[in-house]
Amino acid sequence: MLELNFDKLGGLVPAVAQDAESGEVLMVAFMNRQAWKKTLESGKATYFSRSRNTLWTKGLTSGNIQLVKEIRIDCDNDTVLLKVEQLGGAACHTGHRSCFHKLVKDGRIVIKDKPVFDPKEVYKK
Numbered sequence: 001m002l003e004l005n006f007d008k009l010g011g012l013v014p015a016v017a018q019d020a021e022s023g024e025v026l027m028v029a030f031m032n033r034q035a036w037k038k039t040l041e042s043g044k045a046t047y048f049s050r051s052r053n054t055l056w057t058k059g060l061t062s063g064n065i066q067l068v069k070e071i072r073i074d075c076d077n078d079t080v081l082l083k084v085e086q087l088g089g090a091a092c093h094t095g096h097r098s099c100f101h102k103l104v105k106d107g108r109i110v111i112k113d114k115p116v117f118d119p120k121e122v123y124k125k
Contacts, residue, residue: 005078006033013078017045017058017091020069020083026091027099029058031080043068045082062122064088090116093123 004013012030019026029047031039035055038046045066046057059065066084073080092099095115103110 002073003077004031004033004036004073004080005076008078012048012050013080015045015047015080015082017066017082017084017086020085024098025100026066026084026086026097036080039068039071039082045084058091059088062088062090062093062117064090064117066091088116093119095119095122 006013009030011032013036015029015031015035017026017029018024030050031046032048032055035046035048038055038057042057044057044059045068046055048054049056057065065087066082067087068082068084070083071080072083086097090097092101094101095117096113097116098113101112103112
């Protein structure tokens with residue numbers, strides 16, 4: 001198995017999730033060795049939550065699972081690009097399709113898209 005370089009960020013590597021069809025960047029997260037291994041084994045994007053200090057397979061709570069279609073590794077083996085099929089229509093925990101839904105225009109932030117789902121309903125927080 002390809003071994004990534006987990007040494008630079010204290011056991012983590014950045015992971016970019018990109019829509020395999022459109023090329024839209026959906027989100028950026030982190031993986032540790034366990035998340036990397038689980039992603040390879042399951043075919044579903046699995047990340048390491050720094051705030052919760054645990055693994056999380058994207059979409060287990062919301063239903064917005066990321067099926068991995070292709071994996072690319074950068075030249076230093078320390079960043080992962082996951083080309084995914086985004087099930088459920090939203091990658092962002094705010095309910096938006098992409099975490100990059102904020103557009104900077106004329107020095108202001110403009111919300112580009114409407115949420116696909118209501119996070120209060122989905123996450124029951």
